[in-house]
Amino acid sequence: MSINLNRRAFLKLSGGVAGTVAVSGTWDVLTKEQIASAVTTDEGTQVIPVLCNHNCGGRCQIKAHVKDGVVVRITTDDRPDLENNPQLRACLKGRATRNRIYHPDRLKYPMKRVGKRGEGKFKRITWDEATDLIAKNLKKIVDQYGPHSVYVNYATGDEGAMAGRTSAKRLMNLMGGYLGYYGSYSSACLKYTAPFVTGYRDTNTYQTLHHSKLIILSGFNPAETVFETNSNYYLAKAKKAGAKVIVIDPRYTESAATFGDQWIPIVPATDTALFSAMAYVIITENLHDQAFLDKYTIGFDEEHMPEGVPAGNSYKSYILGTTDGKPKTPEWAAAITGIDANTIINLAREYATTKPAQLLQGLGPQRHAQGESSTRAGIVLAAMTGSIGILGGGWGGGEGGRKLGLDVGELPTGDNPVETQISVFMWTDAVVRGTEMTEKDGVQNGPLKSNLKFMWNLGSNTLVNQHADINKTIKILEDESKLEYIVVSDQFMTPSAKYADILLPSDHAFERYDFGFPWTGEEYILFGNKAVEPPGECKHDYWWMSKVAEKLGLGEKFTEGKTQEDWMKQLVEDAQKADSQFPSWEELKKKGLYRKDTIEYVAFEKEIKDPANNPFQTPSGKIEIFSKTLFDMKNDEIPGVPKYTPAAEGPEDPLKEKYPLQCFGPHIKRRTHSTWDETPWMEEAEPQTMWINPEDAQARGLQDGDKAKVYNDRGALVIPVRVTKRIRPGVVSIPQGAWYTPDDKGVCQRGCINILTSQRPTPLAHGNGQHTNLVQVKKL
Amino acid sequence: MAKDQKAFYVDTTKCINCKTCEIACKDINNAALGQRIRKVRSFEVGEYPNIFVYNISMSCNHCEDPQCVKACPAGAYTKREDGIVVHNPDVCIGCRYCTWACPYGAPQFDEEVGKVRKCNMCIDNVEEGELPACVSACPTRAIEIGMLSDFENRPGSTISIHNLPSPNISKPSTRYKVKPEAMKR
Numbered sequence: 013m014s015i016n017l018n019r020r021a022f023l024k025l026s027g028g029v030a031g032t033v034a035v036s037g038t039w040d041v042l043t044k045e046q047i048a049s050a051v052t053t054d055e056g057t058q059v060i061p062v063l064c065n066h067n068c069g070g071r072c073q074i075k076a077h078v079k080d081g082v083v084v085r086i087t088t089d090d091r092p093d094l095e096n097n098p099q100l101r102a103c104l105k106g107r108a109t110r111n112r113i114y115h116p117d118r119l120k121y122p123m124k125r126v127g128k129r130g131e132g133k134f135k136r137i138t139w140d141e142a143t144d145l146i147a148k149n150l151k152k153i154v155d156q157y158g159p160h161s162v163y164v165n166y167a168t169g170d171e172g173a174m175a176g177r178t179s180a181k182r183l184m185n186l187m188g189g190y191l192g193y194y195g196s197y198s199s200a201c202l203k204y205t206a207p208f209v210t211g212y213r214d215t216n217t218y219q220t221l222h223h224s225k226l227i228i229l230s231g232f233n234p235a236e237t238v239f240e241t242n243s244n245y246y247l248a249k250a251k252k253a254g255a256k257v258i259v260i261d262p263r264y265t266e267s268a269a270t271f272g273d274q275w276i277p278i279v280p281a282t283d284t285a286l287f288s289a290m291a292y293v294i295i296t297e298n299l300h301d302q303a304f305l306d307k308y309t310i311g312f313d314e315e316h317m318p319e320g321v322p323a324g325n326s327y328k329s330y331i332l333g334t335t336d337g338k339p340k341t342p343e344w345a346a347a348i349t350g351i352d353a354n355t356i357i358n359l360a361r362e363y364a365t366t367k368p369a370q371l372l373q374g375l376g377p378q379r380h381a382q383g384e385s386s387t388r389a390g391i392v393l394a395a396m397t398g399s400i401g402i403l404g405g406g407w408g409g410g411e412g413g414r415k416l417g418l419d420v421g422e423l424p425t426g427d428n429p430v431e432t433q434i435s436v437f438m439w440t441d442a443v444v445r446g447t448e449m450t451e452k453d454g455v456q457n458g459p460l461k462s463n464l465k466f467m468w469n470l471g472s473n474t475l476v477n478q479h480a481d482i483n484k485t486i487k488i489l490e491d492e493s494k495l496e497y498i499v500v501s502d503q504f505m506t507p508s509a510k511y512a513d514i515l516l517p518s519d520h521a522f523e524r525y526d527f528g529f530p531w532t533g534e535e536y537i538l539f540g541n542k543a544v545e546p547p548g549e550c551k552h553d554y555w556w557m558s559k560v561a562e563k564l565g566l567g568e569k570f571t572e573g574k575t576q577e578d579w580m581k582q583l584v585e586d587a588q589k590a591d592s593q594f595p596s597w598e599e600l601k602k603k604g605l606y607r608k609d610t611i612e613y614v615a616f617e618k619e620i621k622d623p624a625n626n627p628f629q630t631p632s633g634k635i636e637i638f639s640k641t642l643f644d645m646k647n648d649e650i651p652g653v654p655k656y657t658p659a660a661e662g663p664e665d666p667l668k669e670k671y672p673l674q675c676f677g678p679h680i681k682r683r684t685h686s687t688w689d690e691t692p693w694m695e696e697a698e699p700q701t702m703w704i705n706p707e708d709a710q711a712r713g714l715q716d717g718d719k720a721k722v723y724n725d726r727g728a729l730v731i732p733v734r735v736t737k738r739i740r741p742g743v744v745s746i747p748q749g750a751w752y753t754p755d756d757k758g759v760c761q762r763g764c765i766n767i768l769t770s771q772r773p774t775p776l777a778h779g780n781g782q783h784t785n786l787v788q789v790k791k792l
Numbered sequence: 793m794a795k796d797q798k799a800f801y802v803d804t805t806k807c808i809n810c811k812t813c814e815i816a817c818k819d820i821n822n823a824a825l826g827q828r829i830r831k832v833r834s835f836e837v838g839e840y841p842n843i844f845v846y847n848i849s850m851s852c853n854h855c856e857d858p859q860c861v862k863a864c865p866a867g868a869y870t871k872r873e874d875g876i877v878v879h880n881p882d883v884c885i886g887c888r889y890c891t892w893a894c895p896y897g898a899p900q901f902d903e904e905v906g907k908v909r910k911c912n913m914c915i916d917n918v919e920e921g922e923l924p925a926c927v928s929a930c931p932t933r934a935i936e937i938g939m940l941s942d943f944e945n946r947p948g949s950t951i952s953i954h955n956l957p958s959p960n961i962s963k964p965s966t967r968y969k970v971k972p973e974a975m976k977r
């Protein structure tokens with residue numbers, strides 16, 4: 013940090029007590045004279061609303077204090093903090109933005125690769141040369157291989173309205189299209205699966221949490237993942253209102269520590285076994301809501317099955333073991349989940365008899381090798397207890413809220429003439445064998461007419477760091493005959509940026525106008541001002557994409573004569589037409605926020621209150637505990653009802669003899685995926701460490717702080733260990749998002765978990781099971 | 793009771809150890825790496841699986857009997873009328889005695905400048921009508937400022953916390969709400 017502005021130069025050494033204080037509102041101790049005399053050092057400082065626009069569920073208000081063109085301080089929302097409109101306070105990351113934007117490693121100039129791909133050797137070039145090269149290579153590849161050969165990679169480094177990926181899609185749609193994807197690295201299994209059960213995916217908002225008497229956080233750790241700016245504020249409120257919180261997680265998370273009344277450490281990848289045994293207890297003790305099941309669901313018991321399905325395929329038959337001879341008893345589940353039978357029985361009873369109860373499932377459990385089943389089994393439990401569509405009940409579906417639609421949209425991309433799509437996780441396969449991929453590989457509207465040849469990777473670290481099995485990925489990328497051209501834009505030399513052919517320096521959200529949208533239930537949009545100039549020759553992706561378009565003869569069609577700022581103004585104008593209260597451009601610049609009071613929204617309320625007029629949007633019009641669509645796929649891993657299937661590299665895999673520890677990659681507070689890994693203040697706040705139970709540490713001679721090597725057949729990494737009772741024995745956790753930093757043998761020295769993860773897709777969603785890995789750990 | 797004064801209050805039952813207070817403090821103070829003028833410490837007690845973790849966000853405790861004031865040979869420290877303990881960098885000689893005397897490790901040595909810095913409850917901020925950076929930063933609204941007499945009378949208010957130094961040394965003014973497991977035993 014090179015800025016050392018002594019804005020607080022004076023000290024008052026005598027100040028007297030002027031009165032008592034109202035604490036959480038304003039400090040009203042001061043006289044007007046005192047305030048007037050205090051404003052001495054901040055002359056010329058402007059306070060400007062800006063944005064933090066990375067890929068977490070929160071969108072927080074940040075204000076940049078700018079003096080002489082430099083951000084000298086960051087503050088957050090300072091509106092009155094009201095119950096129905098709480099402040100949108102930024103987390104540690106947003107508050108550390110100065111440490112990021114003034115980082116000496118910011119990319120500042122366009123560059124082209126000069127060494128071998130991935131070697132990280134680049135030469136500075138002009139923007140003119142960079143856009144020339146991109147236009148020339150793009151044209152060559154599209155002409156030779158067609159639009160199926162171009163891919164716009166999953167990119168979440170910039171979640172604004174004008175993100176680079178959007179510009180790329182807009183340009184490609186003017187050139188005949190590009191190969192699309194469905195799903196996401198965050199929620200592939202949930203997104204794909206929930207609609208089979210409830211028609212669409214929706215959940216009660218966090219604002220309703222204080223109505224719950226019991227909240228089960230199942231693989232859900234909002235204290236660190238921040239699914240909504242105020243998710244923890246609402247959890248604290250629910251606790252104050254008397255809710256009991258049970259946390260099911262292999263780790264005693266920060267959420268467990270603060271909000272948990274009970275911690276149930278579960279073996280990773282066994283959630284469905286636990287839920288099945290809970291269902292067993294609920295059924296055998298007759299605690300289920302039969303009336304709800306009869307009215308709103310299909311497939312619970314043999315009396316409510318779709319036509320043409322052989323007997324013995326209902327959920328109840330599975331749970332009671334009628335067909336397979338294996339009742340899913342608490343004892344059965346205890347052996348799988350590592351949770352003792354009594355705990356399971358009590359949990360089931362408590363969940364079934366406490367009304368209303370909320371089952372909040374995080375996204376972690378669905379990022380497992382059998383991630384689809386835990387999603388489905390969670391919804392079934394909520395249905396069995398009649399918890400769907402009611403205030404204080406609900407099934408979390410990972411996001412504990414919903415998008416209420418206060419979205420002003422983004423740069424219009426136009427329509428993609430290419431209808432073919434792959435699962436977001438399958439792009440490396442599409443590079444190697446795209447034309448051979450079929451529906452079984454998750455291809456929709458296929459086949460692919462070309463393997464992937466051109467990659468737009470704009471504001472994304474998914475090219476290398478966040479995709480699974482880095483050693484496999486980089487081998488594919490290093491072969492220039494496969495993916496022929498890679499364009500990367502970023503703010504830093506990330507592991508993905510090193511694999512660029514053309515590497516372009518991006519501006520930061522503080523350095524442009526942009527919008528920010530929260531993931532979930534609070535109705536607001538944020539507006540970010542351009543508060544400072546970007547360093548060096550950093551540009552917004554739309555700017556250089558316009559130059560590329562121009563060189564391809566598509567300049568006018570691409571820009572429609574508009575700059576990035578013009579498009580933003582257009583979005584505001586359109587939003588004002590749709591909503592008379594929507595603020596003007598000038599108002600947005602000043603306030604940085606348009607927000608409505610919060611509401612308590614209940615998902616599927618209309619389907620439950622008035623089912624005749626609002627059937628669930630499934631083939632049967634009901635909650636499909638049994639899905640005939642899935643049953644007809646005739647795949648043991650995609651059963652008609654959610655069943656526990658032992659995961660590859662899960663606790664029952666024989667590979668455990670060689671690699672005895674289950675390893676998963678939680679999100680931690682100091683990063684948003686791989687963003688902020690480079691920020692020194694974040695490393696100080698929370699260094700990258702692996703959690704290991706003292707029992708496993710002792711067996712390996714490891715002490716807290718020691719460096720360990722973690723490895724399996726795919727790769728190896730080195731990481732300091734944190735020996736802690738906060739993780740169950742047999743499990744280690746390596747926080748995802750650390751930057752892949754290989755030594756000369758390819759061993760990652762920073763602890764990037766994706767050196768260990770597998771590209772094996774999940775059975776139905778073809779999603780990423782990046783949490784299911786077997787490893788061995790040894791002292792270094 | 794001792795003379796009333798300004799103080800911090802932290803409801804640790806709401807603290808998620810997110811360290812936002814720490815970073816907001818760092819930002820307003822332009823604190824370099826290594827200087828943690830406010831710091832959240834996390835303590836783990838019990839045996840697996842019956843463990844308990846509590847988080848203590850702490851800056852200078854603006855003690856009734858501040859050890860830094862006693863230890864400083866240069867007279868850089870002053871306990872103001874309102875109880876805030878302030879440090880004057882113009883007088884500080886960088887001897888670090890205060891960093892050893894403070895039971896809580898509150899004063900932070902700035903290697904670059906060769907002087908100590910510490911929390912002054914953001915008095916300049918407060919005089920501009922704002923709250924201290926940590927207070928206005930906390931996502932769960934766990935940190936407050938106010939008068940010690942008020943905080944002391946809140947149910948469960950304590951400074952006698954397991955793993956923290958005895959409050960008898962310096963009589964800190966900060967008060968915490970903690971779960972019973974975190975109480976001094």
